[in-house]
Amino acid sequence: RIYPLMRVTLTTSDGASVTVSRQLTKHSGFIEKAITDMAVDDNAVPLSAVAVDVDDATLKLVIEWLTEHRDDALPYPEKTDEERRADDIPAWDQAFVQKWDTKEDQQQTLYAVITAADKLDIKGLLDMTCKTLANKINGKTVEEMREILQLECDFTEEELAEIRKENAWCEN
Amino acid sequence: NRPKLETTLENNLLKLVARLAAKKRAFPDSHANSSTNFCLSNDDQAYDAKPFEMTTILGEKDIISTLPDDCLISVLSHLDRDSFETMGCVNQKMHSIASHDGWTKPRRPIDSIVLLQDQKFRTIHVNPVKKEDYCLMFESNSSGEDFKKRFKGSYDYRDHMFSINPNVSEIPEKFFKTVQEINSKHCSQKLEILR
Numbered sequence: 001r002i003y004p005l006m007r008v009t010l011t012t013s014d015g016a017s018v019t020v021s022r023q024l025t026k027h028s029g030f031i032e033k034a035i036t037d038m039a040v041d042d043n044a045v046p047l048s049a050v051a052v053d054v055d056d057a058t059l060k061l062v063i064e065w066l067t068e069h070r071d072d073a074l075p076y077p078e079k080t081d082e083e084r085r086a087d088d089i090p091a092w093d094q095a096f097v098q099k100w101d102t103k104e105d106q107q108q109t110l111y112a113v114i115t116a117a118d119k120l121d122i123k124g125l126l127d128m129t130c131k132t133l134a135n136k137i138n139g140k141t142v143e144e145m146r147e148i149l150q151l152e153c154d155f156t157e158e159e160l161a162e163i164r165k166e167n168a169w170c171e172n
Numbered sequence: 173n174r175p176k177l178e179t180t181l182e183n184n185l186l187k188l189v190a191r192l193a194a195k196k197r198a199f200p201d202s203h204a205n206s207s208t209n210f211c212l213s214n215d216d217q218a219y220d221a222k223p224f225e226m227t228t229i230l231g232e233k234d235i236i237s238t239l240p241d242d243c244l245i246s247v248l249s250h251l252d253r254d255s256f257e258t259m260g261c262v263n264q265k266m267h268s269i270a271s272h273d274g275w276t277k278p279r280r281p282i283d284s285i286v287l288l289q290d291q292k293f294r295t296i297h298v299n300p301v302k303k304e305d306y307c308l309m310f311e312s313n314s315s316g317e318d319f320k321k322r323f324k325g326s327y328d329y330r331d332h333m334f335s336i337n338p339n340v341s342e343i344p345e346k347f348f349k350t351v352q353e354i355n356s357k358h359c360s361q362k363l364e365i366l367r
Contacts (some may be wrong), residue, residue: 032307085250086250086251104182104200107236110237111236111239114237115238118240118242118243119184120366124245126243127246130243130247130250131250133247134251135250136251137247137251137255138250138255138261139254139255140255141185141258142258142262143238145258145259146262146263149236150236151236152263153262153263154263154264155263155264162258163267164261165320167257
């Protein structure tokens with residue numbers, strides 16, 4: 001049972017502190033485990049402190065997302081392979097990402113939020129951000145993917161020719 | 173009955189890293205079941221976990237490689253089939269990950285696979301469901317030479333025939349590997365063998 005009045009203070013990797021309701025942190029497997037490990041008395045409505053390996057700016061985004069999704073059902077529903085799709089991101093989430101995922105940002109914030117969601121074990125946020133990144137790549141050419149992901153081609157000419165030969169025949 | 177990605181992730185990641193390290197820069201000769209979405213299969217074969225040995229030359233601002241492996245796998249698992257295959261052409265690391273045998277990929281539907289053999293040639297034909305889509309053809313001879321063709325519409329494969337030694341009856345290994353490759357990427361409604 002979760003006591004929503006319980007407050008949790010999160011200490012970020014850059015030394016900031018943010019206090020949030022337990023109603024929000026219940027979506028984070030990492031924070032819930034940390035609180036459970038502390039064996040605090042929920043009935044006493046204490047203030048617990050948890051250190052998280054996430055910077056302050058990213059944590060604020062995570063908390064914004066958690067606030068919107070505070071009433072989401074738990075546990076996060078598991079998706080089968082057939083159910084796994086990238087085009088079902090809720091409208092609020094799309095607008096939320098668009099606020100900070102700008103061209104100038106070059107996905108740096110998106111990567112930071114994905115990593116934070118992974119570290120904090122927030123399945124809903126991780127799923128949504130991974131879908132967002134997948135949607136950026138879906139349908140793109142190799143060159144476009146390299147540009148989006150800022151990756152350089154490190155194949156030798158021979159390897160590239162081999163890949164092209166195989167793909168030209170059997171793929172796409 | 174395929175396992176869920178999340179539940180098998182830790183074990184599969186260890187296997188993935190070990191297998192990729194073992195493969196290094198070799199190109200795979202087959203893929204797992206092949207399209208819209210992907211997951212890593214729960215393969216119970218034991219692999220010794222080793223550090224990732226492949227070196228990659230990354231862009232100066234490359235940050236996707238800083239993502240934890242399970243996040244990267246989650247991103248890839250949401251790609252459609254064509255994008256997934258394209259991703260494998262981006263660089264060495266992506267190629268290794270996308271080529272991993274553990275991915276289970278929905279296969280592309282095709283109408284039929286036809287295996288032809290007579291005294292002079294051995295040919296594989298892949299016929300699409302829609303006539304306007306590509307046909308695939310592979311033929312090989314016993315000297316280890318092979319020929320692949322991708323075309324639309326009808327095609328007289330005999331025009332590009334190899335002359336093969338009639339005294340050698342052995343079917344080259346590449347022929348079987350190609351059948352395996354086609355079957356891993358395409359879901360055929362019919363298989364015909366013509367002699």
